[in-house]
Amino acid sequence: MSTQSPPVRVPPRWLWFLGLAVLAISPWTLATTQALWPRWLAMMALAWWLPGVLLVLLWRLPRTDLPTVTVLALALGLCWMVLLALLAHWFPGPIGLWPLVALYAFGALALLLALARRPLLSPVPLSLPVLVSLCGLVLVAATLRLPGLGYHEFHADEVVLLRQSRRAIEGDDAALAEHTKGPGEIAVALVVYRALGTADEATARLPFALASVASVLALALLGGRLFNPTVGWVAGLLLAVNGFALGLSRIAQYQAVILLLSALSMLAAWEFSRGRERRWLLLLSTLTAFGLIFHYEFGLLAPALACLVVLGWRRARRAERGCLVNAALWGGTAGGALVAAAYVPAIVNPYFATTQGYLANRLGEIGTFNLPFLVEMGTFYNSTYFFAGLVLLAGLGSWLGWRRARLPLVVLWLWWLPFFLLYIFVVRYPGTHFYLLMESWSLLAALPLAALATDLQGMLTWRRVAAVAVAAWLVVSVYYLYLVFFRQAPEYVMHYDTERLPFYWAPYGERIPEKPRFGFPIQVGWKVAGVLGQWGYLPATYASNDGAWELRRWYLTPYDKRDPDQSPGVFFIATLLHEPNPEYDDVYLQGYLHVGDIFVRGEPRLQIWTWRPLPVPYVAFDAEQFAPLFEREVNRLEPLPDPPALVESVPLDEHVRLVSAHLERRTYRIGETLHLLLVWQTNRRLQDDYKVFVHVADESGRPVAQWDGYPGLNTSYTSRWPVGWPFRDHVLLTLGPDLTPGTYTLLVGMYHPETGQRVGDRAIPITTLSISS
Numbered sequence: 001m002s003t004q005s006p007p008v009r010v011p012p013r014w015l016w017f018l019g020l021a022v023l024a025i026s027p028w029t030l031a032t033t034q035a036l037w038p039r040w041l042a043m044m045a046l047a048w049w050l051p052g053v054l055l056v057l058l059w060r061l062p063r064t065d066l067p068t069v070t071v072l073a074l075a076l077g078l079c080w081m082v083l084l085a086l087l088a089h090w091f092p093g094p095i096g097l098w099p100l101v102a103l104y105a106f107g108a109l110a111l112l113l114a115l116a117r118r119p120l121l122s123p124v125p126l127s128l129p130v131l132v133s134l135c136g137l138v139l140v141a142a143t144l145r146l147p148g149l150g151y152h153e154f155h156a157d158e159v160v161l162l163r164q165s166r167r168a169i170e171g172d173d174a175a176l177a178e179h180t181k182g183p184g185e186i187a188v189a190l191v192v193y194r195a196l197g198t199a200d201e202a203t204a205r206l207p208f209a210l211a212s213v214a215s216v217l218a219l220a221l222l223g224g225r226l227f228n229p230t231v232g233w234v235a236g237l238l239l240a241v242n243g244f245a246l247g248l249s250r251i252a253q254y255q256a257v258i259l260l261l262s263a264l265s266m267l268a269a270w271e272f273s274r275g276r277e278r279r280w281l282l283l284l285s286t287l288t289a290f291g292l293i294f295h296y297e298f299g300l301l302a303p304a305l306a307c308l309v310v311l312g313w314r315r316a317r318r319a320e321r322g323c324l325v326n327a328a329l330w331g332g333t334a335g336g337a338l339v340a341a342a343y344v345p346a347i348v349n350p351y352f353a354t355t356q357g358y359l360a361n362r363l364g365e366i367g368t369f370n371l372p373f374l375v376e377m378g379t380f381y382n383s384t385y386f387f388a389g390l391v392l393l394a395g396l397g398s399w400l401g402w403r404r405a406r407l408p409l410v411v412l413w414l415w416w417l418p419f420f421l422l423y424i425f426v427v428r429y430p431g432t433h434f435y436l437l438m439e440s441w442s443l444l445a446a447l448p449l450a451a452l453a454t455d456l457q458g459m460l461t462w463r464r465v466a467a468v469a470v471a472a473w474l475v476v477s478v479y480y481l482y483l484v485f486f487r488q489a490p491e492y493v494m495h496y497d498t499e500r501l502p503f504y505w506a507p508y509g510e511r512i513p514e515k516p517r518f519g520f521p522i523q524v525g526w527k528v529a530g531v532l533g534q535w536g537y538l539p540a541t542y543a544s545n546d547g548a549w550e551l552r553r554w555y556l557t558p559y560d561k562r563d564p565d566q567s568p569g570v571f572f573i574a575t576l577l578h579e580p581n582p583e584y585d586d587v588y589l590q591g592y593l594h595v596g597d598i599f600v601r602g603e604p605r606l607q608i609w610t611w612r613p614l615p616v617p618y619v620a621f622d623a624e625q626f627a628p629l630f631e632r633e634v635n636r637l638e639p640l641p642d643p644p645a646l647v648e649s650v651p652l653d654e655h656v657r658l659v660s661a662h663l664e665r666r667t668y669r670i671g672e673t674l675h676l677l678l679v680w681q682t683n684r685r686l687q688d689d690y691k692v693f694v695h696v697a698d699e700s701g702r703p704v705a706q707w708d709g710y711p712g713l714n715t716s717y718t719s720r721w722p723v724g725w726p727f728r729d730h731v732l733l734t735l736g737p738d739l740t741p742g743t744y745t746l747l748v749g750m751y752h753p754e755t756g757q758r759v760g761d762r763a764i765p766i767t768t769l770s771i772s773s
Helices: 013-032 036-059 066-090 098-113 126-145 156-169 184-196 199-226 229-242 243-249 255-275 278-294 296-314 316-350 352-362 373-383 384-404 406-425 433-455 460-486 524-534 549-557 623-633
Strands: 541-544 571-573 593-600 603-610 619-622 647-649 656-663 667-669 673-682 691-695 705-707 729-733 742-751 764-772
Touching: 013 098, 013 619, 036 066, 036 098, 036 184, 036 199, 036 278, 036 619, 066 098, 066 184, 066 199, 066 255, 066 278, 066 316, 098 184, 098 647, 126 199, 126 229, 126 460, 156 184, 156 199, 156 549, 156 667, 184 199, 184 255, 184 316, 184 524, 199 229, 199 243, 199 433, 229 433, 243 373, 243 460, 255 278, 255 296, 255 433, 278 296, 278 619, 296 316, 296 373, 296 406, 296 433, 373 384, 373 433, 373 524, 373 571, 384 406, 384 460, 406 433, 406 673, 433 460, 524 549, 524 603, 524 619, 524 623, 549 647, 549 742, 593 623, 619 623, 647 705, 647 764, 656 764, 673 691, 673 742, 673 764, 691 729, 705 729
Parallel strands: 541 571, 593 619, 667 764
Antiparallel strands: 571 603, 593 603, 647 656, 656 673, 673 729, 691 705, 691 742, 742 764
């Protein structure tokens, strides 16, 4: 057994300062701002990152360096966040924000106090080149996982997750029990949703994307232990640029966490097999339990983990085995109880029959053979060159490992083979579950690549040729990832028939797979439709040529869905489809008017068809203007109050009154969109249809930016307003680049569209705006 670093008897002062700062700042931030990202950071620091640091220090694992401590802190903190979220759900009643914050705060405080007299172990020092190389690897993984998370609209599985988390927050005891997967992913989404009061694509996905970045580092550290640091670094790089791991890191789903916990469970089992310390065995029990809580397929790691545990047991001396038995009993009992608490409610719930049906539908019959589907998915999420190269290198790595490192090779085969057999020969429709092969295959493929650096020493020419070939392979592979996962104008997958590059040949040819498509960018502008429905500016019933489940369950919740033949109030016709509606036909549009379009980056993506004409022949809505409004207006746990009124009860004339005007702030930058809420009221039926004007005026009263149109963003007639009924008129005004920074007055009013005569011959001053560059 290797020697341990000398313990530090007193925790450093910076740790106390960090812990107390998080305990103070996080609740304060949640209490003082509604901005999504400060609230997200505050909750993650309190519920995830601080507890993770404290837990890994309390665990006092031997032979750990700083990167290992870091990735273990992320994993243990994530497990802690899930544990307390599940605990909050098991208490009866809704989950309030402040009870949840108090639970995490007291939990973190308890960990901090437990650390007060706990001796700490100093991390094992690493050389600067090793640290730099690992930091570079993390940077590559983050660059491929974090940008653009909020661009593509939610998939159906993500909406299921968010809806289940909302049910749990609202106190529905069956929310987790009726989930066909593990409850761990719901617990993560629950914390984000509860902290923000809402959820958007970026904030919901980021915890899983960060777990994916950590999984790359975890695999590199595992490879360094199984073989050597070079093999580990190359394996991490191969996982970082693997399309399966990348695509599934860009959605709010469990897969990224499974990859992280898989690599760290294997690392803990390997360390136990070498040193026989019970701390590693307890860590293995903890990670395995939470892996199962995220998804029961984690159990297929059992052969590889059991092999290493048995090896560690056999290597242990008799005097050590008693402690190991106690650790195994304690860890196994606690982990088993936790897994049982997570799954027994699901088993006894009547909905379990649906879960059984889901699993039965997944399982195939005798003769199931999914190898062609693996090739199709492998060459869809990756370039054909990368996937073929990975398989070839994994085969070479198996041969090389048999000659040089048989024990690690056996462990890797025990890792990937159960998943391969299940999803190739048993499961009828494996979807993207082939991602579970990618970590072990990356380690195998890294063996021959790392060997090039050592076996060709002294053969400079061949080393250069090999390095150029590998670099070209990776560049070609990464560029494919850019095309399919990052390019947004136009989206490569959604415009495959016109944008396909013949260089990236694939077995499926010109017929790109329809599903499963996870992580690929697609934005149609459904948020705009949702906001317009929430404001009541469009009819309350809809139908669409897109039948995707997630649309009506998340983006279009303000509407009631109708079949196309049931004369809905509005048709939304998408040019890019999440999932075609088989019941739709263009014939149903007869009698409807094409009244407008929703634009994404200047391209019309969503047509609006209604029975009745709008006040104007055509309206155009910009998705970029509406994106921040959707999270404020739709699917919130509790509705936000209107901003404070800047003016109240101002008569425009004897019949029209401005009840109130609301603006979130008075300082803007050029290019930003001003969102003004005007509440109008009439005391009699108006005879004319007036237009509303909103002017940003200079000192002379000259408008330098303006919005003119009918109320309700050109959707409402003033002559149809019920007497005494307040009309909430939302105005979106983008401050154009030709605007000069300075101080301006915001003026509003109405005018007759034919004569231009202002109602009441006046404009109402609302406030003073400060506009900067």
